Amino acid sequence: MNGFRLRWRKSINILMLTLTGVAALSVVSVLFLILGYLIWNGGKSLSWDFFTHLPAPVGESGGGMANAIVGSIKLLVLAALFGLPIGLIGGIYLAEFGGKTFSFVVRYTTDLLNGVPSIVMGIFAYSLVVVPMKHFSTLAGGFALGVMVIPITLRSSEEFLRAVPGSMREGALALGASKWRTIASVVLPAAKGGIVTGMLLALARVAGETAPLLFTAFGNQFWSPGWTQPIASLPVMIYTYAISAYPDWHRQAWAAGLILLGLVLLANIGTRAALNRGGADRSV
Amino acid sequence: MASNVSAAAHAPRPLRVRALVRRLADGDAVAHIVTLTFAASIILITSLLVYQLWIHSADSRKAFGWHFWTNSTWDPVFEHFGALPFIFGTVVTSAIALMIALPLGLAAAIFLAELAPRPVSDAISFLIDLLAAVPSVIYGLLGIFVVVPLMRTVIGPLLKDTLGFLPIFRGPNYGLGLLTASIVLSIMVVPYIISVSREILLTVPRDQREAALALGATRWEATWKVVVPYARAGIMGSGFLALARALGETMAVTMVIGNAAVISTSLFSPADTIASMLANQFSEATGTIYLSALIELGLVLFLITFILNGAARLLILATERGGGHAA
Amino acid sequence: MVSASGGANAVGAKVVRVVPNPAGKAPSEETSVRFRISNLNFFYGPKQAVFDVNLNIPTGKITALIGPSGCGKSTFLRTLNRMNDTIRNSHWTGSILLDDQDITKIDVVGLRRRVGMVFQRPNPFPKSVYDNVAYGLRVNGHQGRLSDLVEHSLRRAALWDEVKDHLHKSALALSGGQQQRLCIARALAVDPEVLLLDEPCSALDPVSTAKIEELMFQLKDGCTMVIVTHNMQQAARASEFTAFMLEGRLIEHSETSRLFTTPRDPRTEAYITGRFG
Numbered sequence: 001m002n003g004f005r006l007r008w009r010k011s012i013n014i015l016m017l018t019l020t021g022v023a024a025l026s027v028v029s030v031l032f033l034i035l036g037y038l039i040w041n042g043g044k045s046l047s048w049d050f051f052t053h054l055p056a057p058v059g060e061s062g063g064g065m066a067n068a069i070v071g072s073i074k075l076l077v078l079a080a081l082f083g084l085p086i087g088l089i090g091g092i093y094l095a096e097f098g099g100k101t102f103s104f105v106v107r108y109t110t111d112l113l114n115g116v117p118s119i120v121m122g123i124f125a126y127s128l129v130v131v132p133m134k135h136f137s138t139l140a141g142g143f144a145l146g147v148m149v150i151p152i153t154l155r156s157s158e159e160f161l162r163a164v165p166g167s168m169r170e171g172a173l174a175l176g177a178s179k180w181r182t183i184a185s186v187v188l189p190a191a192k193g194g195i196v197t198g199m200l201l202a203l204a205r206v207a208g209e210t211a212p213l214l215f216t217a218f219g220n221q222f223w224s225p226g227w228t229q230p231i232a233s234l235p236v237m238i239y240t241y242a243i244s245a246y247p248d249w250h251r252q253a254w255a256a257g258l259i260l261l262g263l264v265l266l267a268n269i270g271t272r273a274a275l276n277r278g279g280a281d282r283s284v
Numbered sequence: 285m286a287s288n289v290s291a292a293a294h295a296p297r298p299l300r301v302r303a304l305v306r307r308l309a310d311g312d313a314v315a316h317i318v319t320l321t322f323a324a325s326i327i328l329i330t331s332l333l334v335y336q337l338w339i340h341s342a343d344s345r346k347a348f349g350w351h352f353w354t355n356s357t358w359d360p361v362f363e364h365f366g367a368l369p370f371i372f373g374t375v376v377t378s379a380i381a382l383m384i385a386l387p388l389g390l391a392a393a394i395f396l397a398e399l400a401p402r403p404v405s406d407a408i409s410f411l412i413d414l415l416a417a418v419p420s421v422i423y424g425l426l427g428i429f430v431v432v433p434l435m436r437t438v439i440g441p442l443l444k445d446t447l448g449f450l451p452i453f454r455g456p457n458y459g460l461g462l463l464t465a466s467i468v469l470s471i472m473v474v475p476y477i478i479s480v481s482r483e484i485l486l487t488v489p490r491d492q493r494e495a496a497l498a499l500g501a502t503r504w505e506a507t508w509k510v511v512v513p514y515a516r517a518g519i520m521g522s523g524f525l526a527l528a529r530a531l532g533e534t535m536a537v538t539m540v541i542g543n544a545a546v547i548s549t550s551l552f553s554p555a556d557t558i559a560s561m562l563a564n565q566f567s568e569a570t571g572t573i574y575l576s577a578l579i580e581l582g583l584v585l586f587l588i589t590f591i592l593n594g595a596a597r598l599l600i601l602a603t604e605r606g607g608g609h610a611a
Numbered sequence: 612m613v614s615a616s617g618g619a620n621a622v623g624a625k626v627v628r629v630v631p632n633p634a635g636k637a638p639s640e641e642t643s644v645r646f647r648i649s650n651l652n653f654f655y656g657p658k659q660a661v662f663d664v665n666l667n668i669p670t671g672k673i674t675a676l677i678g679p680s681g682c683g684k685s686t687f688l689r690t691l692n693r694m695n696d697t698i699r700n701s702h703w704t705g706s707i708l709l710d711d712q713d714i715t716k717i718d719v720v721g722l723r724r725r726v727g728m729v730f731q732r733p734n735p736f737p738k739s740v741y742d743n744v745a746y747g748l749r750v751n752g753h754q755g756r757l758s759d760l761v762e763h764s765l766r767r768a769a770l771w772d773e774v775k776d777h778l779h780k781s782a783l784a785l786s787g788g789q790q791q792r793l794c795i796a797r798a799l800a801v802d803p804e805v806l807l808l809d810e811p812c813s814a815l816d817p818v819s820t821a822k823i824e825e826l827m828f829q830l831k832d833g834c835t836m837v838i839v840t841h842n843m844q845q846a847a848r849a850s851e852f853t854a855f856m857l858e859g860r861l862i863e864h865s866e867t868s869r870l871f872t873t874p875r876d877p878r879t880e881a882y883i884t885g886r887f888g
Contacts, residue, residue, distance in 0.1 A: 013502040020395035023388050024408055027474055031415045034426055041429075086322050093319035106323045109330045115593040116333070116586060117532025119562050123582040126566075127336040147329060154326070167734040171794070174694060175747035175801060176724030180315035185746070190737050208419025211534040211559075215567040235421045235535075242425050243539060250429070257425050261418060268417050272410070 034261070042258030045251040055221055055237075061248040065256055067223050068232040071138075072207060074224075075217060075233055078142020079149050079206055084199055087153025091195075094154070095161035096183050114151035121148055122212035130216055136230040141217025145206040152205060156198025160191040197271035204267035208260055210235035234260050334586075341580035343572055352580065358545040360569075365577040367584075369545040373462065373555040377537065378530040380466035380551075381473055386523055388470075389477030390512075396478070397485035398493075398507045409482060416475035424539035427468040432459035432540055435467075440552060455550030460542035463551040465560075468536050473526045480525055484518035484603055485511060518603030524596035528589045534559040558585050643670040645805055645835045646691060651705035653686055653859075655698070660686045662859045664705075668805070673827060673836045675850035675867065677843060679887065683859040684839045688807050691837070692726040693719050709805075724751050727803035731810045733790035735782035735797070740765075740774050743782045743793055747801040760800060768796035769826050788819025795826065799834070806830070808838040812845065824849045843883055847871050855879045 049064045056063030090110075094103050116124075125144035130136055164187050172182040188195075217231045219240065224231035234256050241253035344352065348365060355366020392412075396405045436459030443453045488511050496506035512519070542554020543564050556564070558581050569575045646668035653661035661683045668674050676684040689695045690703055693714060707714045714722055724747070735743050744761045753760060761778075765771040770792040774785070782793055791811060798806060808827075812820040827836060827849055840846050846853050847867060854864040855876075863870060863879045874880045881887060 009502050009505065013504040016504040016508070017395075017399050020391040020399060023391035024395045024400070024412075024478075027388065027392050027415070027478065028408055028411045030471055031411055031418075034418060034422065037426060037430060038422070086325055089319050089322035090326055093323040097316050097319055098323075102320075102323075106326060109327050111593070111597070112590060113326065113330050113333075115528060115589055117534070117559060117589055119532065119534045119559050120333075120337070120582045120586045123562070123566070123579055124333045124336055127340050127579070128332070147333075150326060150329070165734070167730060167732060168736060170694065170697070170728075171730065171734040171736065171797075172746070172750075173697065174692060174723055174728035174730075175750060175798065176720050176722075177747075177750045178720050179312045181311070181750055183315070185750070186736055205417070208421065210419070210421045211563055214563055218567065235419060238421050238425060239535060239539070242421075242428055253425060257422050261422050264417055264419060265414060268414055 038254060038258040038261055041251070041254035042256075045255035046258065050252070050255055054223070055232075059246065063252075065232075065234065065237055065252065067220060068234045068237040068256070069259075071217070071220070071224060071231040071233045072235075074138055074227075074231060075141050075145055075213070076203055076207055078138065078227070079145035080199075080203060082143060082146030083149030083202070084153055087150045087202070088157045088195065088199075090150075091154045091157025091161060092183065092188075094158045096179070096187070110151045110154050113147070114155075117211075118148065118209050119211040119214075122214060122216055125212060125216045133228065135228075136216060136218035138217055138224060138227045138229065138231040141213045141231065141233070142227075144212035144216050145209060148206050148209065148212065149202045152202035153199055156201070157191075157195050160194030160198065161187060163194070164190045194275065197275055200267055200271050204264050208235055208264050210239050214239075337579060337583040337586060341576055341583050344576035344580040347573060348577070352577070356547055360565075360571075360574050363571065363573050365573070367558070367577075367581060369547050370556055370558045370561050370581065372547045373541065373560070374531060374557040376462055376551075376555070377466045377469055377541070377557055378527055380463070381469035381530050382523065382527060384467070384470035385474045385477055385526060389474045389522075389526070390481055390519060392474075393478045393481035393485060394507055394512065397482045398511060399503060409479065412475050412478050416479065420472070420533060420535040421539075423468060423472050423536035427464065427536050427540040431464055431468055435459045435461075435464045439463075451549045452551045455548070455552050457552040458542070458554070460540055460554055461550075461552045462541065462548075462555050465537050465541035465555070465557070466551075468540055469530050469533055472533060472536060473530050476529055477522050477526045480522035480600070481515075481519050484515045484522065484600065487518075487604055488514045515603050517599045521596040521599030521603070524592050524599065528592040528596065531557075531585065531592070532559055532589055534563045538563045642667075644668065645670045645710065646837075647706075647708040647711070648691075649706045649708075651687070651690065651703060651707065653683070653690060653695070653703040654701060655686075656700040660859050661690075661703070664856075664861045666854060666861060666864060668835060668837055669852060670835050671832055672852055673831050673838060673850040674852040674854065675846035676837065676839045676854050676856060677841070677846050677882070678856035679882065680841060681858075682856045684856050685809055687856070688809055688837060688839050689728075691805070691807055692723050692728055694723075694728065724801050725803055726805045726807060727798035727801065729791070729794050729798055729806065729808045729811045732814050733787060733794050735785070735790050735793050737781065737783060739779045740782050740785070740793060741778040744797050744800050747797060751801055764796040764800040765793075767799050767830065768792045769822060769829075770796055786819075788815050788822065791815060791819065791823065792826070795823070799830070803834060805835045805837065808836060810839055810841060813841065820845070843871075855882060857882070 047064075049062065051064060051069065052066050053062070053064030054067050055065065090106065094106060098106075121144050124147070125140050129140035129143050133140070168186055168190060169182055172186045173179070177185070213233055213236050217233055217236070219236050220230045220232045238253045238256045238260065241249035241256070244250070344365065348355070352365065352367050353371065354368060355364070356368035356372075357364050357366045358369060359365070396409055400408070436457060440457035440459070440463075444457070447453050492510055492514055493506050496510040497503070501509065537557055538560035541556060541560050543556055543560065544554040545556055545561065546553065548555065562578060562582060562585075566578055569578055644667045646666075648664060648666045648668075651661055651664040651666075652659060664687060676688065678684050686695065691707065691714075695701050695703070696719065709717075709722070709726065736746060738746070741758075741761055744764050745757055748757060748760055762771060762775075765774060770789060773789060774793075777784075782790065785793060791814075795806075795811075812823055815823070824845065827838070830836070838846075838850065850867050852864065853867045853870045855862045855870065855874075855878075857878055863874060863876045865875075870879065871883060874883060
């Protein structure tokens, strides 16, 4: 092996190290770019009005997104009520009771559900809820988001339940606790940190979803009383305002984007930090 | 039952055995049934989803049959529905997005898995995971106000100046269009390629790497010539996963693609993908055939992503089992 | 606490009074017997782990199970409280009588309350010290004030003085030896008739081990004990009867002093003199 060839290979080595590093850093820089733009453009438009006022009529400036903020909260509540229990209890089944083939089918189906494009989820909710009700509603939107919550919650619940050591279960059984008692009083409390963070992450994920709401919750210029009327939501407002022709609405879209991203990132970073500190398994 | 006998036998003991013991045993059966029901409901919901897509698209399938996929006229007014423009838009944007994202993502993944020191790799991976959590509509927001002007004022003219003789770079450039959508899509898809590929690369057994290094290979050579080929199937799987995501991406695409049901040779031309047109037109759809045609498109989107996800999972599994040989 | 062990109250006990064993005899029909195991064969799937074991566990005494690793002693122990039921594809044949009741016929939850277990590695729940001890009491129902019962168990386990000011701190903050004594307290809280100990000191330091052995001696009158150990000195120190198992078979079972000084079977002698295992 002559000296020249060796030097050539070494410089290729360094070149590739640099190039791949540049690739990684440029991808990461996109995150900061997004944050930067949102903070710069959105920060300017954040005001007390933004949080407390209803949208102004088309073309007029001012107004806020109070109804969209409340709307997103209501939709998340519905999604949580519908999706979290199914995900958690299904996860308990898979981790504690599961029969071999049935568990496989459940897991496979859950993965399938996870991969469904969100717009198709919207179509599903449309055909199941909007069509019979003959109009858009909070319920329809909440249902669409709820179905999306299920696979995320189930997978993380099962994972954290399985991480509870068998010796703990045996300790409880040896004291004369029945299986369900063991699960409820020992296994679940031991896994609760991870399970809760999984739920928060699932909710953070669907909070930013727009497509499934476009023809289920639809949108609303005003407050949406009850659960059977169309309702505004942050992501849909961002979309509507961004594609509009009004600079004032554009500004509000930035502000809303900042709020939305801020909450989503906060949830992701917060749960990640909590998991690490708790010493729980940080897999995937 | 025996519990009564035990109760009498151990009466002097401080603890009395509850007759509840029998009830507790049944409690286990109840718990089993309840949890099973909840787990089964997932199967029910998914079946319902497929069923709904199928029956609500029946009208359109019956009316248009296979021509649905070859016809390029999308005319809601006269109720002629041909989906070719949307297939075109979907295919083109996804293909270009992957052409950009795969090399970029793979390079970054290699850096993170093989070349970077662990703490740096962990920190950057964390940030990239955050990128994956950014909602689509926010990407769209940046797409409209940052990428589109950039395309119109910088990238477009640059491409026209240098490669303008190519038909794909001819035609008017408004900023919105296939190329812009592809670029935005590639940024959205890259984090998935990176995180999956990185994990795959990390599962390659150490001795593979070490064998190469022991033979005098440089780190890059060991990586590129041994580790990456070993993980080839899994990396391909990550590509499939990314593709599945790209196909289903709706909001960011619909905000920058221009929303026109056309097929064009120019990348600057506005277009539509299946997902982006559904977002646009679904709430406006009148008439059962129109709606049925839209739902048929939704059904197809579902099927394609289903197949891709399945293939991806198989490929990733193949690498974890023994690397290199699949596909 | 020091009642006629099992004696008048245990249904089906053969004899009321405890007769000291003549030297050289295994517990006979004249001694009160807690567990009567006959023709026990245990299988993990197709693989047999225990072959035709016949053994009587005398009441109020400490019985040690010794043997090289893999000889089936833990498997045997876990069968006594049907802990192996949780292992799929396992099954056993033969009969196991607790106070002359077939353990397969009584409710398993009730069985486990009567036959407690302490595991090889301390496995306290991620709860407070108090809640750990109270767990069995809460699950099984109890008479009397909870805090009194908790204190009582902790005293029996010789742990009270060390934790009485820290009852509501996490059990995981205790040292290894303390955690194991906590697990013993937790098991004792439900007042079992039999306590099964599966190598309880193997993960502990010598000081903690000594404390636990002392503990066992104080407890045995109210509570029959079966201890699996790979530490022969421990068996010799702490138990009154010893059973030696090898490759799934019971080779010899007699009074500890006799087994260790004049073993009948050459394999026993080989094991205790350290020629293998």
